[in-house]
Amino acid sequence: MHFAPRVACFAVVLSTVIALPGAMRDARAEQATSAAPMPAKAPMTADAVQTPGDDPASLVLARQLVVASGMSRSFAVMIPQYMDQISTALTQTRPELIRDLNDVMLTLKPEFDKQADEMIDLAAHIYLRLLSEQDIKVALNFYQSASGRRFVETQPVFLNELLTVMQGWQSKVSADMMTRVRIEMKKKGHEL
Numbered sequence: 001m002h003f004a005p006r007v008a009c010f011a012v013v014l015s016t017v018i019a020l021p022g023a024m025r026d027a028r029a030e031q032a033t034s035a036a037p038m039p040a041k042a043p044m045t046a047d048a049v050q051t052p053g054d055d056p057a058s059l060v061l062a063r064q065l066v067v068a069s070g071m072s073r074s075f076a077v078m079i080p081q082y083m084d085q086i087s088t089a090l091t092q093t094r095p096e097l098i099r100d101l102n103d104v105m106l107t108l109k110p111e112f113d114k115q116a117d118e119m120i121d122l123a124a125h126i127y128l129r130l131l132s133e134q135d136i137k138v139a140l141n142f143y144q145s146a147s148g149r150r151f152v153e154t155q156p157v158f159l160n161e162l163l164t165v166m167q168g169w170q171s172k173v174s175a176d177m178m179t180r181v182r183i184e185m186k187k188k189g190h191e192l
Contacts, residue, residue, distance in 0.1 A: 062124035068143035070152035075119040079112045
């Protein structure tokens with residue numbers, strides 16, 4: 001499926017944006033009065049994400065949050081998808097490679113599964129940098145609750161449906177905007 005990698009990445013981003021509006025609002029309200037807006041930053045490298053001084057117990061909590069929120073499954077699903085893409089690309093013109101390539105992929109899979117696990121650690125370090133330990137505990141409590149587990153279970157279906165709806169919405173907004181621009185430009189004497 002061509003949309004699968006996009007949906008997985010979209011799931012990671014969207015779930016962090018909409019996951020905890022109620023639960024996090026209460027925990028963050030205390031900090032809102034003293035918190036300054038965060039400046040935009042350049043993309044971070046793996047080395048920059050990890051902070052040697054991170055408390056091991058806090059790291060465990062942040063890692064649990066990454067897993068409980070369903071974010072980790074987005075990382076894990078990327079490995080087989082990439083392997084399928086590589087296999088397809090290589091065997092389209094060289095079908096004689098299929099058997100040996102399958103063996104190689106089976107051999108390499110555990111190695112790359114570890115890299116997906118490393119991504120969980122990287123995400124946990126980012127949470128530690130952006131959230132207080134109390135925020136992480138509140139979020140983790142939500143995701144470990146019945147409602148939180150149900151929320152995580154619905155995310156793949158929700159995001160697939162949202163992606164479909166969003167594509168239609170984008171088309172409508174684009175067409176509506178162009179129509180309005182033409183009307184307004186015509187009022188100014190320009191025919192578009």
